[in-house]
Amino acid sequence: MRIREKAALAVAGLAVAAAGGTVFAGTSGAVGPSPSPSVQAAETSCVTDGAGMCTVQHALGAVPAVVVVSANTPGQFNAYMLNTVQGSYTATTFQVRAMFDQTTPKAGGAIWFSFAAYGGAPVTTPKPPSTTLPPPTTTPTRPTSATPTPTPTTTMPPETTATPPGGGSGLGG
Incomplete structure (x- = not known):
C-alpha cells in the first residue's frame, strides 16, 4: 500500500470514529x-x-x-x-x-x-483406498483318517434251550 492510500485510510478511519463508529487499526490482505x-x-x-x-x-x-x-x-x-x-x-x-x-x-x-x-x-477424483489384505492365517486341524472308524459291536451268546441247572420240571417239588 502506498503512503497516499494509507493516509486516505487513516482519514476515513478518523471520520468513522468521529461519527461514533468502530475503527479497526491496520489493514490486512487476503x-x-x-x-x-x-x-x-x-x-x-x-x-x-x-x-x-x-x-x-x-x-x-x-x-x-x-x-x-x-x-x-x-x-x-x-x-x-x-x-x-x-x-x-x-x-x-x-x-x-x-x-x-x-x-x-x-x-x-x-x-x-x-x-x-x-x-x-x-476438484479432483479421489482414489479408492488401498485394499491390501494381510495373508490368510491357517488354523491347524486334526488329521482325519481315510478309513472310517469301525463301530464297536457286542456279541451276544446264542440263546439256549437247555434246562437250567438243577434240573426239575419247573413244577415245584
Whole structure:
C-alpha cells in the first residue's frame, strides 16, 4: 500500500470514529494460496422448498472450504435464520436453509441473502483406498483318517434251550 492510500485510510478511519463508529487499526490482505485465494461474494435470492432449503450457484470452480451467509430481510416481521447445509458444497453449488425458529422452516418463500464463498482445493477424483489384505492365517486341524472308524459291536451268546441247572420240571417239588 502506498503512503497516499494509507493516509486516505487513516482519514476515513478518523471520520468513522468521529461519527461514533468502530475503527479497526491496520489493514490486512487476503490470506491463502499464492497469488491470491479464490473468493466469491454476492447477494442473491431464491424460493425455498418445503424444508426451507434452496440451492445456490457459485463460480469458484472448486468445492468451497467455507461459505458464510447473511440473511437480508426486507421487513421487520419477515426475520429468518439462515445457515448453509452441511455436506452440500460442490464445485458449482451449495445449499442454504431458512428457518423461522428451531423447528419451523421458511417453506415455499422467497429469501434474500449475501454470501461469501472461499475456495478450497480444486476438484479432483479421489482414489479408492488401498485394499491390501494381510495373508490368510491357517488354523491347524486334526488329521482325519481315510478309513472310517469301525463301530464297536457286542456279541451276544446264542440263546439256549437247555434246562437250567438243577434240573426239575419247573413244577415245584
